[in-house]
Amino acid sequence: xxxxxxxxxxxxxxxxxxxxxxxxxxxxxxxxxxxxxxxxxxxxxxxxxxxxxxxxxxxxxxxxxxxxxxxxxxxxxxxxxxxxxxxxxxxxxxxxxxxxxxxxxxxxxxxxxxxxxxxxxxxxxxxxxxxxxxxxxxxxxxxxxxxxxxxxxxxxxxxxxxxxxxxxxxxxxxxxxxxxxxxxxxxxxxxxxxxxxxxxxxxxxxxxxxxxxxxxxxxxxxxxxxxx
Amino acid sequence: xxxxxxxxxxxxxxxxxxxxxxxxxxxxxxxxxxxxxxxxxxxxxxxxxxxxxxxxxxxxxxxxxxxxxxxxxxxxxxxxxxxxxxxxxxxxxxxxxxxxxxxxxxxxxxxxxxxxxxxxxxxxxxxxxxxxxxxxxxxxxxxxxxxxxxxxxxxxxxxxxxxxxxxxxxxxxxxxxxxxxxxxxxxxxxxxxxxxxxxxxxxxxxxxxxxxxxxxxxxxxxxxxxxx
DNA sequence: CGCTCAGTTGATCATTATCAACTTGGGTGG
DNA sequence: CCACCCAAGTTGATAATGATCAACTGAGCG
Numbered sequence: 001x002x003x004x005x006x007x008x009x010x011x012x013x014x015x016x017x018x019x020x021x022x023x024x025x026x027x028x029x030x031x032x033x034x035x036x037x038x039x040x041x042x043x044x045x046x047x048x049x050x051x052x053x054x055x056x057x058x059x060x061x062x063x064x065x066x067x068x069x070x071x072x073x074x075x076x077x078x079x080x081x082x083x084x085x086x087x088x089x090x091x092x093x094x095x096x097x098x099x100x101x102x103x104x105x106x107x108x109x110x111x112x113x114x115x116x117x118x119x120x121x122x123x124x125x126x127x128x129x130x131x132x133x134x135x136x137x138x139x140x141x142x143x144x145x146x147x148x149x150x151x152x153x154x155x156x157x158x159x160x161x162x163x164x165x166x167x168x169x170x171x172x173x174x175x176x177x178x179x180x181x182x183x184x185x186x187x188x189x190x191x192x193x194x195x196x197x198x199x200x201x202x203x204x205x206x207x208x209x210x211x212x213x214x215x216x217x218x219x220x221x222x223x224x225x226x227x228x
Numbered sequence: 229x230x231x232x233x234x235x236x237x238x239x240x241x242x243x244x245x246x247x248x249x250x251x252x253x254x255x256x257x258x259x260x261x262x263x264x265x266x267x268x269x270x271x272x273x274x275x276x277x278x279x280x281x282x283x284x285x286x287x288x289x290x291x292x293x294x295x296x297x298x299x300x301x302x303x304x305x306x307x308x309x310x311x312x313x314x315x316x317x318x319x320x321x322x323x324x325x326x327x328x329x330x331x332x333x334x335x336x337x338x339x340x341x342x343x344x345x346x347x348x349x350x351x352x353x354x355x356x357x358x359x360x361x362x363x364x365x366x367x368x369x370x371x372x373x374x375x376x377x378x379x380x381x382x383x384x385x386x387x388x389x390x391x392x393x394x395x396x397x398x399x400x401x402x403x404x405x406x407x408x409x410x411x412x413x414x415x416x417x418x419x420x421x422x423x424x425x426x427x428x429x430x431x432x433x434x435x436x437x438x439x440x441x442x443x444x445x446x447x448x449x450x451x452x453x454x455x456x
Numbered sequence: 457c458g459c460t461c462a463g464t465t466g467a468t469c470a471t472t473a474t475c476a477a478c479t480t481g482g483g484t485g486g
Numbered sequence: 487c488c489a490c491c492c493a494a495g496t497t498g499a500t501a502a503t504g505a506t507c508a509a510c511t512g513a514g515c516g
Contacts, residue, residue: 063368065455071368085360092364118346121353128356132313135363136320140291140299142370143414147472178495186371188473193496227293375504406463419504421464 003027007103009055012079012165017123025116029109035096041082043093050104051083057100058175061092062183072184074134075176079165083107084128098175142186145227150185151195152225155205159215171214231255235331237283240307240393245351253344257337263324269310271321278332279311285328286403289320290411300412302362303404307393311335312356326403370414373455378413379423380453383433387443399442 004010004027005020015026033052035041041052044063059076073092076082082102085091114121141153155172163169178189178196185192199205204221206214215221232238232255233248243254261280263269269280272291287304301320304310310330313319342349369381383400391397406417406424413420427433432449434442443449 063364065368065372067455069372069455071371073364073367085357085364087357087361091361114350115346118343118349121346121349122342125349125353125356128353128360129313129315131360132356132363133315133319135360135367136291136301136313138367139301139363139370140293142367143299143411144293144297177493183371189495190474190497191472193494194472197496227295227297416505417463418465418506421462422504425464 004030004103007055009053009079013053014081014120014123014127015053017119018117022117025113026105026110029113030103030105033102033104035100035102037096037098039096041094041096041102042090044091045089048083048086048088048090049107051081051086051107051110052094052102052104054078054080054082055101055103058097059094059100059102060097060176060180060184061094063092070183071186072180073138074131075184077161077165081124081127084124084131097180145225147185147187147191147195148198149225149227150187151181151192151199152204152221154181154185155213155215156218156221156225159218171208171212174211174213232258232331235283237281237307241281242309242348242351242355243281245347246345250345253341254333257341258331258333261330261332263328263330265324265326267324269322269324269330270318272319273317276311276314276316276318277335279309279314279335279338280322280330280332282306282308282310283329283331286325287322287328287330288325288404288408288412289322291320298411299414300408301366302359303412305389305393309352309355312352312359325408373453375413375415375419375423376426377453377455378415379409379420379427380432380449382409382413383441383443384446384449384453387446399436399440402439402441 004015004023007013007015010016015023018026033041035057041059042048042050054076056078059080059082060072061074061076061082062070062072064070075097082094083090114124141150145153158172158174159169162172167173176184178192181187182189182192187195196205196207200207204216204224206216208214232243232251235241235243238244243251246254261269263285269287270276270278282304284306287308287310288300289302289304289310290298290300292298303325310322311318342352369378373381386400386402387397390400395401404412406420409415410417410420415423424433424435428435432444432452434444436442
């Protein structure tokens with residue numbers, strides 16, 4: 001039986017708006033979910049019965065066109081909330097990037113609980129606003145940046161994110177395939193691969209064993225990401 | 229002196245969560261703003277002292293790269309809220325697309341008021357979620373659709389939006405320049421112009437005097453927008 | 457009346473996609 | 487334990503979509 005009070009991401013997540021006692025109420029409507037790499041959590045259009053919180057691992061959320069073209073709209077890491085922007089049906093599909101644990105809430109029950117805890121609602125509004133800001137940044141990347149700028153922006157984003165959640169932010173973990181990076185950045189796997197090779201040869205990054213990347217010059221990468 | 233109770237967009241906006249009496253409190257912290265075409269409301273990075281609600285006209289919000297490349301992240305129409313996704317500083321610039329009226333709220337005061345009106349907070353959360361869903365749709369458009377699909381999606385979006393706010397949804401008003409469309413869709417003005425010409429010659433749309441566009445077949449446009 | 461800006465159209469270019477072959481590495485079964 | 491297998495990644499050659507550069511049109515406005 002899981003305990004919210006002992007949750008490893010409690011400090012990162014929306015639940016940190018609650019006291020220990022209040023957390024008990026939340027605990028009663030939550031359960032755990034475990035996913036293996038590539039396993040689907042839900043599909044776009046399915047009835048949105050639950051919302052989730054990532055506790056370990058990583059998720060990707062994406063939208064598909066009928067011919068198979070895919071746009072990954074976000075990656076979610078420990079502490080991230082999954083299920084905002086959802087009314088009756090999920091607006092996107094969600095899938096595990098690697099072995100991932102989530103905690104699951106019944107949507108109805110959680111919404112009912114929210115009425116007693118306006119603090120949590122305020123926190124969710126803040127989270128939604130942060131996600132909106134991220135989405136706008138991503139639109140700038142997708143609509144106006146070159147392949148090089150996109151990759152640089154992406155690596156920096158991962159680094160900042162890692163720092164925010166207390167992981168090491170310089171040699172960063174890159175559990176994401178070229179295909180997923182491509183579908184996130186509006187490129188093809190080949191272009192991603194070539195661009196990373198370029199960054200490597202120009203000395204801006206180094207690929208380390210175990211899917212890690214060392215950013216050799218944050219400053220140079222930031223300039224590149226902003227097109228300077 | 230403006231009156232929230234007589235506001236033309238009251239039904240469309242976040243304020244509709246309030247009773248007449250509660251609306252008085254809101255009234256006291258609001259004032260009116262009038263902008264002419266092209267006039268700037270605020271710039272990215274400026275201290276975010278106010279939030280706004282569009283009452284008539286249309287706004288665009290955008291982000292810039294240092295070399296002048298621009299990504300418009302959204303157009304705002306009567307009833308739309310402006311200032312979500314903002315913490316201390318505005319995350320984007322905002323400018324009037326045509327002659328536009330807004331009502332303005334002091335951020336601090338509004339946030340203070342929110343504590344007394346959790347209904348409004350819930351409403352804002354809903355609005356933020358809707359915006360997130362729109363943003364995700366836009367990412368799909370920017371990252372994975374062709375020029376033709378982008379233009380078709382955009383015209384349909386305008387039509388749906390007009391319907392939602394009670395305007396006529398078929399010959400749609402298009403107060404937006406080719407340049408702005410291009411910066412919204414990640415294209416150039418030339419490509420927008422050529423693509424619209426193509427849609428026109430294939431009989432899917434007709435340009436009418438007064439910047440109106442008639443969508444000749446919603447179904448065909450929808451198929452095109454989804455890449456079918 | 458002419459000026460300016462938005463829009464259109466044409467010619468050419470370049471970035472990135474596409475198609476294809478090959479390499480690498482991790483996991484599994486013989 | 488080794489060898490094989492498959493998926494992910496890399497690299498190369500060519501193609502295509504949309505960008506760029508340029509000239510021209512037309513409408514609104516001083």
